Amino acid sequence: GAVVSQHPSRVICKSGTSVKIECRSLDFQATTMFWYRQFPKKSLMLMATSNEGSKATYEQGVEKDKFLINHASLTLSTLTVTSAHPEDSSFYICSASRGANYNSPLHFGNGTRLTVT
């Protein structure tokens, strides 16, 4: 079946550095990918919609200069947390869609736990 691979699964970085998280669709082309952030014991918050070949669409309140999203190919989207701070520590999850209609399945990666020290 379709699989979405997210890498790395865990990352620890120092405050002020940048971290890149990759989301790959392994056996299908994903025209759209979504990035979520999950706080401890909280729901998933949609951060942005990543569209192949165009700029990402960010949700209200999400800093686009802080969370850089690049969807350079139909199988890869990256989220870069720039100048990370401890408050950016969270669980980040991506999802990928084969198409744009409701019957297109949405597949989730296994998430990346980011810890900023």
Next chain:
Amino acid sequence: AQSVTQLGSHVSVSEGALVLLRCNYSSSVPPYLFWYVQYPNQGLQLLLKYTSAATLVKGINGFEAEFKKSETSFHLTKPSAHMSDAAEYFCAVSGPIQGAQKLVFGQGTRLTINP
């Protein structure tokens, strides 16, 4: 705007007992509704979805959910709980307003199974 409310952040049942996880939605347009399961440090796996067809939806692992428009509910049930069902469960809604797959998630319900 659409929203989802999951009643009960934590539900605990005995192995073999009925599982009932509650979800109520708010939507000004016909909703599409989903239940996802999340195991620790993993992404989400789709259990089932309602997309305006049959109101009783059967999913994987013996789960099912019934769409009740009059009650704006989409509760998840399983007749007999298994230890492997212990996880976090999320109800989600989408629709024309939010776009095809821009899901709005509920707060989640942690299901604990007692032996």
